[in-house]
Amino acid sequence: MQGFIYLVSAYAIVWVGLFAYLAVIMMRIRGVRTELAAVQELVREQQEKPTTS
Amino acid sequence: MALANRDTQTKHRDTRMGTPGQHKNTRPPIASLALLTLTFIGMMTSIFMIFLYVPTDAIEGIPQRIFYFHVPIAWIGMLAFGVLAVASIGYLWKKDERWDWLARASAEVGTIFITLALITGSIWGRTTWGTWWTWDARLTTTLILWFIYIGYMMLRGYMGRTPASARSGAVLAIVGVIDVPIIYESVNWWRTLHPQAEVGTPGALPPEVVLTLMISLVTFTLLYSFLMVQIYQLQKMQALAQQLHADIE
Numbered sequence: 001m002q003g004f005i006y007l008v009s010a011y012a013i014v015w016v017g018l019f020a021y022l023a024v025i026m027m028r029i030r031g032v033r034t035e036l037a038a039v040q041e042l043v044r045e046q047q048e049k050p051t052t053s
Numbered sequence: 054m055a056l057a058n059r060d061t062q063t064k065h066r067d068t069r070m071g072t073p074g075q076h077k078n079t080r081p082p083i084a085s086l087a088l089l090t091l092t093f094i095g096m097m098t099s100i101f102m103i104f105l106y107v108p109t110d111a112i113e114g115i116p117q118r119i120f121y122f123h124v125p126i127a128w129i130g131m132l133a134f135g136v137l138a139v140a141s142i143g144y145l146w147k148k149d150e151r152w153d154w155l156a157r158a159s160a161e162v163g164t165i166f167i168t169l170a171l172i173t174g175s176i177w178g179r180t181t182w183g184t185w186w187t188w189d190a191r192l193t194t195t196l197i198l199w200f201i202y203i204g205y206m207m208l209r210g211y212m213g214r215t216p217a218s219a220r221s222g223a224v225l226a227i228v229g230v231i232d233v234p235i236i237y238e239s240v241n242w243w244r245t246l247h248p249q250a251e252v253g254t255p256g257a258l259p260p261e262v263v264l265t266l267m268i269s270l271v272t273f274t275l276l277y278s279f280l281m282v283q284i285y286q287l288q289k290m291q292a293l294a295q296q297l298h299a300d301i302e
Binding site for chain 1: 114119123169176179180276280283284286291293294297300
């Protein structure tokens, strides 16, 4: 029985660890995408400024 | 190197700014979806084989099944460091930032895998040796690799995204990769508790065990590839965002 607990613990740690890491990656990608969109918008505004003035 | 090659064509477009298409280029490629699907199928197959197909070990019993995850995870931990070292050599040679993205991606994924290898190994050790940890050659050299990974991540995190950081990291990776063959050969060079590599030795392992291990190895390699694509894309977007910020300022 104790052997079974060790087996389940090992697999649970691997799965929880990998899923947590995957979730962190997805959040980081989403964060960088948002940041990138905001910076691109700023750049676009900056590029448009000389033509309008 | 397919990633690096594909990005060669988009590099100049990416470093220019403000085009709507550019944001689209930072989206993960279709390859990542294919890799995720293959990983999922492989993982389901592995789990089925580990728990229902492969026979229970006569000596170690049920906990021996940790082996089918522990070995592939440790393999990825070492493979990732090999990729990190190759990418570091590529960076020092070509001075191309894409090699550095590859190196950083491999270091990050490798750190996760080597940590999981140490944890699963420790649990397996508790069931077979009766202790969570022993200063065995294989375990100690793997712990050294973990410290090298952590050192690399700390160095890169501290120095930021600069050429000096990339160079320093590359040197650390090239020196650190020496530990990988030492880990592999440690069971042959020193008297250890850790089992020796028996895959490839005729009759050492039942065919069901070898087949299950091979499928698990392929699955984890696919998972590593999938994670690499994600982190590489992340590195690429972070570099682009940093460049755009610098251009604005």
